[in-house]
Amino acid sequence: MFRMDLLVISEYILLVALAIFALATIRITTRKTIAMSLVGVSGLAIAVATILILIKNIYGIGFCTDIATALIVLGPVGTIAFSKVLKGDE
Amino acid sequence: MAFIEVADPISMIKSILLIISAFLVILAAVGILRYKDDLQRVMYARIHILGVADMACILALLVLGEFLLAAAYFILTPFNSHAIANAYYYGEEKR
Numbered sequence: 457m458f459r460m461d462l463l464v465i466s467e468y469i470l471l472v473a474l475a476i477f478a479l480a481t482i483r484i485t486t487r488k489t490i491a492m493s494l495v496g497v498s499g500l501a502i503a504v505a506t507i508l509i510l511i512k513n514i515y516g517i518g519f520c521t522d523i524a525t526a527l528i529v530l531g532p533v534g535t536i537a538f539s540k541v542l543k544g545d546e
Numbered sequence: 547m548a549f550i551e552v553a554d555p556i557s558m559i560k561s562i563l564l565i566i567s568a569f570l571v572i573l574a575a576v577g578i579l580r581y582k583d584d585l586q587r588v589m590y591a592r593i594h595i596l597g598v599a600d601m602a603c604i605l606a607l608l609v610l611g612e613f614l615l616a617a618a619y620f621i622l623t624p625f626n627s628h629a630i631a632n633a634y635y636y637g638e639e640k641r
Binding site for chain 1: 567572583593603610612619626632
């Protein structure tokens with residue numbers, strides 16, 4: 457009989473939850489204000505990074521960690537840089 | 547004839563923490579879509595909801611063994627949220 461580890465099942469549950477959250481953030485990104493799209497992109501970056509780490513844990517694909525590291529570091533940096541532009545000169 | 551097998555208590559705790567973070571992520575996904583755009587200052591509420599999802603993802607990263615990534619994001623995410631709120635307050639809301 458096919459058996460599954462409880463840890464693998466919970467990883468799959470988290471994967472599905474993160475996929476739903478990624479869709480929700482994409483929906484938020486398409487709203488009319490620029491700050492709303494910044495919120496959406498910021499949420500999408502962390503969701504995709506966590507999905508990549510889960511894929512590395514489930515399937516053993518090593519280079520997913522590198523992409524997740526780049527996303528986690530460069531996502532907030534890009535958001536902060538764009539926020540400076542959006543804020544304008546004071 | 548168990549369909550689901552549990553190896554040891556550590557992996558059971560890990561599973562529970564992953565399911566908690568999945569629940570929080572689902573809550574954040576519902577909350578971020580729930581309110582309409584014409585609500586006053588809904589932007590700050592959405593930044594707040596994003597914080598819940600951020601912390602859930604940090605918890606998941608810690609459970610999955612990526613301590614450095616979790617620490618890096620734990621440091622970066624308050625700056626991120628503050629930058630968005632600050633830009634919205636001085637940039638878009640005042641126009």
